Amino acid sequence: xxxxxxxxxxxxxxxxxxxxxxxxxxxxxxxxxxxxxxxxxxxxxxxxxxxxxxxxxxxxxxxxxxxxxxxxxxxxxxxxxxxxxxxxxxxxxxxxxxxxxxxxxxxxxxxxxxxxxxxxxxxxxxxxxxxxxxxxxxxxxxxxxxxxxxxxxxxxxxxxxxxxxxxxxxxxxxxxxxxxxxxxxxxxxxx
Amino acid sequence: xxxxxxxxxxxxxxxxxxxxxxxxxxxxxxxxxxxxxxxxxxxxxxxxxxxxxxxxxxxxxxxxxxxxxxxxxxxxxxxxxxxxxxxxxxxxxxxxxxxxxxxxxxxxxxxxxxxxxxxxxxxxxxxxxxxxxxxxxxxxxxxxxxxxxxxxxxxxxxxxxxxxxxxxxxxxxxxxxxxxxxxxxxxxxxxxxxxxxxxxxxxxxxxxxxxxxxxxxxxxxxxxxxxxxxxxxxxxxxxxxxxxxxxxxxxxxxxxxxxxxxxxxxxxxxxxxxxxxxxxxxxxxxxxxxxxxxxxxxxxxxxxxxxxxxxxxxxxxxxxxxxxxxxxxxxxxxxxxxxxxxxxxxxxxxxxxxxxxxxxxxxxxxxxxxxxxxxxxxxxxxxxxxxxxxxxxxxxxxxxxxxxxxxxxxxxxxxxxxxxxxxxxxxxxxxxxxxxxxxxxxxxxxxxxxxxxxxxxxxxxxxxxxxxxxxxxxxxxxxxxxxxxxxxxxxxxxxxxxxxxxxxxxxxxxxxxxxxxxxxxxxxxxxxxxxxxxxxxxxxxxxxxxxxxxxxxxxxxxxxxxxxxxxxxxxxxxxxxxxxxxxxxxx
Numbered sequence: 074x075x076x077x078x079x080x081x082x083x084x085x086x087x088x089x090x091x092x093x094x095x096x097x098x099x100x101x102x103x104x105x106x107x108x109x110x111x112x113x114x115x116x117x118x119x120x121x122x123x124x125x126x127x128x129x130x131x132x133x134x135x136x137x138x139x140x141x142x143x144x145x146x147x148x149x150x151x152x153x154x155x156x157x158x159x160x161x162x163x164x165x166x167x168x169x170x171x172x173x174x175x176x177x178x179x180x181x182x183x184x185x186x187x188x189x190x191x192x193x194x195x196x197x198x199x200x201x202x203x204x205x206x207x208x209x210x211x212x213x214x215x216x217x218x219x220x221x222x223x224x225x226x227x228x229x230x231x232x233x234x235x236x237x238x239x240x241x242x243x244x245x246x247x248x249x250x251x252x253x254x255x256x257x258x259x260x261x262x263x264x
Numbered sequence: 265x266x267x268x269x270x271x272x273x274x275x276x277x278x279x280x281x282x283x284x285x286x287x288x289x290x291x292x293x294x295x296x297x298x299x300x301x302x303x304x305x306x307x308x309x310x311x312x313x314x315x316x317x318x319x320x321x322x323x324x325x326x327x328x329x330x331x332x333x334x335x336x337x338x339x340x341x342x343x344x345x346x347x348x349x350x351x352x353x354x355x356x357x358x359x360x361x362x363x364x365x366x367x368x369x370x371x372x373x374x375x376x377x378x379x380x381x382x383x384x385x386x387x388x389x390x391x392x393x394x395x396x397x398x399x400x401x402x403x404x405x406x407x408x409x410x411x412x413x414x415x416x417x418x419x420x421x422x423x424x425x426x427x428x429x430x431x432x433x434x435x436x437x438x439x440x441x442x443x444x445x446x447x448x449x450x451x452x453x454x455x456x457x458x459x460x461x462x463x464x465x466x467x468x469x470x471x472x473x474x475x476x477x478x479x480x481x482x483x484x485x486x487x488x489x490x491x492x493x494x495x496x497x498x499x500x501x502x503x504x505x506x507x508x509x510x511x512x513x514x515x516x517x518x519x520x521x522x523x524x525x526x527x528x529x530x531x532x533x534x535x536x537x538x539x540x541x542x543x544x545x546x547x548x549x550x551x552x553x554x555x556x557x558x559x560x561x562x563x564x565x566x567x568x569x570x571x572x573x574x575x576x577x578x579x580x581x582x583x584x585x586x587x588x589x590x591x592x593x594x595x596x597x598x599x600x601x602x603x604x605x606x607x608x609x610x611x612x613x614x615x616x617x618x619x620x621x622x623x624x625x626x627x628x629x630x631x632x633x634x635x636x637x638x639x640x641x642x643x644x645x646x647x648x649x650x651x652x653x654x655x656x657x658x659x660x661x662x663x664x665x666x667x668x669x670x671x672x673x674x675x676x677x678x679x680x681x682x683x684x685x686x687x688x689x690x691x692x693x694x695x696x697x698x699x700x701x702x703x704x705x706x707x708x709x710x711x712x713x714x715x716x717x718x719x720x721x722x723x724x725x726x727x728x729x730x731x732x733x734x735x736x737x738x739x740x741x742x743x744x745x746x747x748x749x750x751x752x753x754x755x756x757x758x759x760x761x762x763x764x765x766x767x768x769x770x771x772x773x774x775x776x777x778x779x780x781x782x783x784x785x786x787x788x789x790x791x792x793x794x795x796x797x798x799x800x801x802x803x804x805x806x807x808x809x810x811x812x813x814x815x816x817x818x819x820x821x822x823x824x825x826x827x828x829x830x831x832x833x834x835x836x837x838x839x840x841x842x843x844x845x846x847x848x849x850x851x
Contacts, residue, residue: 098494098503100351107344112337119334120326129340136347144351209325224322233289244289245269245280252283255318256311258325 103140110153111136113229114160120225123164131167135159154231161226161239208261220254223247270294276308277301286315320621404491407502408483411476411517414524429544430474434459435537440544443472462539466515466531473541474526479517499527511535577612578638584730586638587614588737591718593632595741600717601710603629605643607721617642679827680767680813687766697763698814704756705807708749712800715745719796727793739851742792746848749799753845757838760810764834767813773831789849799844806837 111132118128135156142149149155213221219240226236237247269290270281277285277298284290285298302308432439432455439455455463455470463470467482483489488508494501503516511533518528525546531539578586587609594600603625605618616639620626626645633641685694718741727735809830825833 098492100348101494103347103351104344107347111339111343115337116331116334120330125335125338129338129343132340133343133346136343137350140347140350209321209329212321213325225326227287228323228326233284233287244284248269248280248283248287248289249278251287252279252315255283255315255322256279257318258321259314259316259318261317261321 099140099143103136103143106139106152106156107136110156113153114156117157117225117229118160118164121164121222127167131160131163134163153229154235157226157229157231158235158239209258212257212261215257216254217250220250223251224254227251270297276305279311282308282312282315286312286319324621403493404483404502404504407493407500407519408476408480408517410524411519411526412480414476414519428474428546431542431544432459432463432473433540433542434462441470441473458536459539462531462533462536465533466512466539468529468531468539468541474529474543476517476519476524476526479515479526479529482515495521500524501528580729581731583609583614583638584734586636588734589636590614590616590633590639591741592737593636594629595744597628597632599629599632600741601714604714604717605629613638613640615640615642617644619643620645678812678814678816679830680771681815683767683770684763684814687763687770694814697759698811701756701759701810702807704752704759705803708752708756708803709800709807711745711748711752712796712803715742715749715792716796716800718742718745719793722793739792743851746792746850750845750848753803753841757842760806760838764810764831764838768831768835771827771831773828788847790847792848792851795844795848798840799848802837802840802844806834806841809833809837 114132114135115128118131119125123131138159139149139152139156142155216224223233223236226239227233231239233247233251234244236251237244240247269284270277281290281294281298285295285302290298302312427442429440429442432441434455437456437459439459460470463473467478467485469475469478472478483504486504486506488506490505490507492503492505494503499518499521501516501518503514505514506512513532513534515531516529517526518530519525520527525543527543529539529541533539587607590607591600594603594605599605599618603618603620605616608615616633618629618641620629620643623645626643629643630641633639681694684697685691688694688697718738722730722738730738809825812825813827813830813834
């Protein structure tokens with residue numbers, strides 16, 4: 074837990090997720106969080122449909138909000154999850170403001186999938202890989218925006234109930250969305 | 265979970281319940297009911313397995329397609345600097361709060377109760393604050409004790425090579441140091457004199473810059489100091505700030521939370537650039553138990569880690585043997601055709617990388633190659649990749665031309681698609697035939713490619729240097745491929761031949777000298793190392809030209825081949841393939 078008050082070092086060591094970002098050390102703490110998660114968050118934003126420029130802007134906004142929260146002494150259990158929630162909200166606000174489609178872009182996804190490289194392996198892997206990816210492509214484009222976003226967030230480590238809170242819906246609803254997406258993709262593996 | 269997920273009247277759990285169960289988020293009575301139900305219901309267990317496979321599919325897709333397709337990560341320009349600046353500034357919210365409090369106190373109509381209440385709260389908070397802010401001297405000692413005792417246990421582990429690469433940065437100068445125990449390492453750049461002086465001023469040893477013991481000694485020497493410990497998810501940092509006028513403002517030692525191994529050290533000076541030592545990589549490689557007398561081994565293994573010991577570099581024969589053992593191990597578990605591990609021979613070691621589909625498979629591969637000397641393995645799986653943010657092996661070297669070539673912009677026209685459908689009695693049968701042919705082709709291709717890779721790994725000069733025993737072992741692997749290639753290729757040709765010759769007859773194409781079984785029986789045997797290339801080429805060529813007769817395919821350049829050319833090309837490749845199969849004899 075990241076928190077804005079000073080505690081004894083012994084307690085800090087024993088209770089594992091505690092940290093002491095007193096004002097002097099806040100810069101170090103925020104730098105570490107930045108270095109630990111910035112890249113992952115950037116990847117998440119791009120996969121969610123944000124442009125690189127937007128992603129940069131959203132990241133700046135999210136990290137400044139994190140800093141503000143620390144300065145106000147707020148407690149943050151998991152900075153990455155906190156940042157993901159903030160980024161989700163920022164994207165949502167931005168989408169409402171500009172009425173742009175930030176959702177999954179099927180054409181963009183086709184662009185991704187068209188470049189299903191065999192990653193340096195032999196020709197047979199390339200063939201098998203491209204066939205499998207072709208099947209996956211067909212399934213992925215069938216996913217709804219929410220299903221895709223749920224899977225992305227779940228892949229980033231968020232629990233279903235946390236995703237449900239972000240979307241402002243019930244856990245059962247998110248579990249249903251996620252389950253349908255997993256079912257679609259899983260059936261491919263059966264075939 | 266308060267909401268009702270699974271109605272008592274429903275016999276089977278809904279999808280949401282299964283998903284929550286799979287994710288470990290189902291609670292209470294629903295969890296118990298789901299567990300009991302799954303014990304009895306195979307249908308639901310099948311559904312659960314399907315969901316799990318869906319997770320794997322998404323993880324694969326995200327890792328292998330989506331992420332590699334993204335533009336490279338560019339750090340948001342200046343964001344880190346901005347964050348640091350803002351973090352080190354005083355908090356505006358506190359200023360505002362103080363101003364508000366002051367206004368309350370100086371307002372003429374503020375009541376004394378307000379003042380006394382506020383004073384009481386501040387006093388209570390101060391007491392709590394100071395009670396909790398006792399100097400953490402004991403904790404720093406404990407921190408250093410643990411760090412000092414962990415390092416030798418890790419570094420001086422018997423029968424293992426510990427290799428650590430550290431980067432030393434002072435201002436804009438950067439140096440790297442490779443240090444290890446159990447082997448000699450030479451990849452080191454020497455620091456300049458100012459850096460050496462800076463390191464010496466805090467007692468840092470160039471031979472072992474990341475040393476908890478040395479930091480502890482320096483720490484003990486500082487009488488007037490203040491210690492603070494920071495805990496992050498993966499690391500712990502002890503920062504020692506020197507009070508009074510010193511050249512050093514503060515120094516910090518960071519250790520890994522997993523094993524208390526020092527991973528970074530930072531020294532902030534007052535009058536010169538900061539010194540930063542960071543671990544870039546660390547590797548602990550198990551070695552086979554040495555055959556030397558125990559006393560000698562102990563003497564070698566107990567050598568202090570500050571003096572990296574030299575063991576004899578492996579000879580070429582030893583490396584050859586290790587590489588063949590590695591290939592045999594991969595072959596025995598089928599990894600040579602499934603995961604297709606990357607093997608690279610270095611001067612003193614053999615590096616290998618593989619990407620397993622599951623953690624179980626990852627373990628199987630690691631177990632198979634465990635104990636092979638001089639091998640540095642890196643076997644990842646989706647779980648470890650997602651957790652560690654690792655990349656696919658060799659993804660960095662994915663050739664861009666492959667990326668480009670998969671984006672075909674021209675389409676070929678299949679001239680005999682209708683003929684095939686008519687001949688086989690419908691589109692469904694034609695499609696099934698093409699699927700069967702492709703599957704048979706892929707089975708052959710997998711083995712033929714493996715043989716070609718093995719042949720490419722042993723060009724003539726290297727092959728000549730191998731011992732007869734080593735050659736025999738490689739021949740044995742090649743023979744396994746040969747057996748499977750010949751069986752699979754026969755299946756493939758059995759499917760393809762009748763249709764190919766039917767089409768030739770329908771097109772009234774004369775193919776001089778070629779009949780369904782016209783290949784010569786008088787050919788001799790050729791080494792698998794020579795035959796592997798032509799065999800693979802002819803196989804691929806045959807499938808390409810044969811498929812183009814019936815299926816539209818994308819090409820990166822315009823292809824205008826007549827039906828006659830495609831048929832002739834198919835016949836030629838088929839003939840070459842049959843010859844290659846014929847001459848591919850038992851080694």
